[in-house]
Amino acid sequence: MVTVDQVLSSLKKVVDPELHKDIVSMGMVKDLVINSGKVAFTLQLTTPACPFNSEIEQDVRNTIANIGVHDLDLKVTARVMEGRAISLDEILPGVKNIIAVASGKGGVGKTTVSVNLALTLARTGAKVGLLDADIYGPSVPLMLGLKQTPTINNNKIEPAVSGGVKVISMGFFYEQSQQAGIYRGPIVSGIVKQFLTDVNWGELDYLIIDLPPGTGDAPLTLAQTIPITGILIVTTPQEVAMNVAVKAIGMFHKLNVPIVGVIENMSYLQCPHCSERTHIFGKGGGQRVSEKFNVPFVGEIPLHIQIMTGSDTGEPITLSEPGSVQANAFTNVAKTVAGRISVIAAEMKATDEAEAAGRTLNEKDQTEPQNVPQS
Ligand SMILES: Nc1ncnc2c1ncn2[C@@H]1O[C@H](COP(=O)(O)OP(=O)(O)OP(=O)(O)O)[C@@H](O)[C@H]1O
Numbered sequence: 001m002v003t004v005d006q007v008l009s010s011l012k013k014v015v016d017p018e019l020h021k022d023i024v025s026m027g028m029v030k031d032l033v034i035n036s037g038k039v040a041f042t043l044q045l046t047t048p049a050c051p052f053n054s055e056i057e058q059d060v061r062n063t064i065a066n067i068g069v070h071d072l073d074l075k076v077t078a079r080v081m082e083g084r085a086i087s088l089d090e091i092l093p094g095v096k097n098i099i100a101v102a103s104g105k106g107g108v109g110k111t112t113v114s115v116n117l118a119l120t121l122a123r124t125g126a127k128v129g130l131l132d133a134d135i136y137g138p139s140v141p142l143m144l145g146l147k148q149t150p151t152i153n154n155n156k157i158e159p160a161v162s163g164g165v166k167v168i169s170m171g172f173f174y175e176q177s178q179q180a181g182i183y184r185g186p187i188v189s190g191i192v193k194q195f196l197t198d199v200n201w202g203e204l205d206y207l208i209i210d211l212p213p214g215t216g217d218a219p220l221t222l223a224q225t226i227p228i229t230g231i232l233i234v235t236t237p238q239e240v241a242m243n244v245a246v247k248a249i250g251m252f253h254k255l256n257v258p259i260v261g262v263i264e265n266m267s268y269l270q271c272p273h274c275s276e277r278t279h280i281f282g283k284g285g286g287q288r289v290s291e292k293f294n295v296p297f298v299g300e301i302p303l304h305i306q307i308m309t310g311s312d313t314g315e316p317i318t319l320s321e322p323g324s325v326q327a328n329a330f331t332n333v334a335k336t337v338a339g340r341i342s343v344i345a346a347e348m349k350a351t352d353e354a355e356a357a358g359r360t361l362n363e364k365d366q367t368e369p370q371n372v373p374q375s
């Protein structure tokens with residue numbers, strides 16, 4: 001009869017294609033029980049949105065079958081890894097990952113990407129929040145068709161909820177006050193900080209932050225106030241958008257914030273009849289930006305009238321037509337982004353463990369008597 005050791009050593013051969021580590025070392029195999037030849041365990045994946053989830057599950061099933069076990073009770077779950085250095089007194093202790101969506105140039109589709117990315121991740125079962133950090137021109141409520149004004153509960157602002165995503169935006173407060181967004185830099189930074197500290201975000205796997213265009217106060221405040229898992233850079237294929245995307249990447253590199261990747265929006269126009277793609281703004285620009293900085297290219301979103309009308313009428317394409325080609329483009333990007341976040345989180349965990357091991361060794365050096373040869 002098969003033993004626990006045999007099962008574990010065979011599962012050690014199953015390697016996560018993105019993390020390049022075996023699933024046993026990554027702690028993905030939980031609650032292994034063997035009872036009269038029946039093997040039961042839980043496979044805990046690193047994100048419900050991982051592009052390789054079904055591949056890993058199939059590998060596990062094949063591996064177990066190969067050691068002669070035909071009675072397998074396999075549960076597949078996902079627990080998103082923390083991709084931020086969260087200390088006990090940290091702001092947002094319940095938020096595992098923060099992804100800020102940035103661009104150098106305005107109007108390239110940051111908000112469209114943020115909204116559809118948040119909705120797609122939530123659809124996979126992840127707990128998702130969306131913070132609209134565009135204080136002067138908040139457009140998230142409009143894109144989600146949200147009209148409610150947030151309530152206050154126990155001195156915390158309760159976020160609105162749309163498609164399972166918790167949302168906060170200055171737009172909710174403008175609706176109330178009918179004021180235009182005319183604020184000076186320090187006030188903008190203050191509001192962004194308040195959205196982090198005074199909103200009841202609760203437990204989140206991913207908090208997406210839709211940044212205003214450029215490299216001004218809001219991105220700087222964020223990068224300096226809280227540990228961000230990574231920045232997602234949105235660009236369009238035009239030379240001018242790419243040049244400013246390059247500047248934005250440069251700024252975040254200087255601030256030591258990891259780059260999740262580059263996404264190219266409005267990449268091509270696809271003919272609805274023959275599916276031919278026309279790259280009206282040029283081809284391969286986002287890819288070139290990612291190669292130049294050695295950061296991943298996370299995908300392309302087509303230019304499509306339904307993406308535009310969906311955003312402008314408050315019915316994002318990923319909610320209104322989830323199976324469409326356009327929505328699938330967002331699904332692919334969301335999976336790649338979630339995979340990238342798992343990689344960043346795993347690297348961070350490995351660094352922490354290596355540092356902790358180093359500390360233990362140092363402490364040992366200091367406390368253990370040194371083996372000095374007697375003269
Ligand atoms: N892939 C797309 N296809 C068609 N229209 C799009 C696409 N992406 C965005 N748009 C449209 O382009 C306009 C600008 O998009 P969006 O507001 O998301 O950009 P932004 O980068 O957030 O702008 P800002 O810099 O002003 O915050 C919107 O009208 C939106 O509907």
Ligand SMILES: [Mg+2]
Binds near residue numbers: 139210
């Ligand atoms: Mg925007």
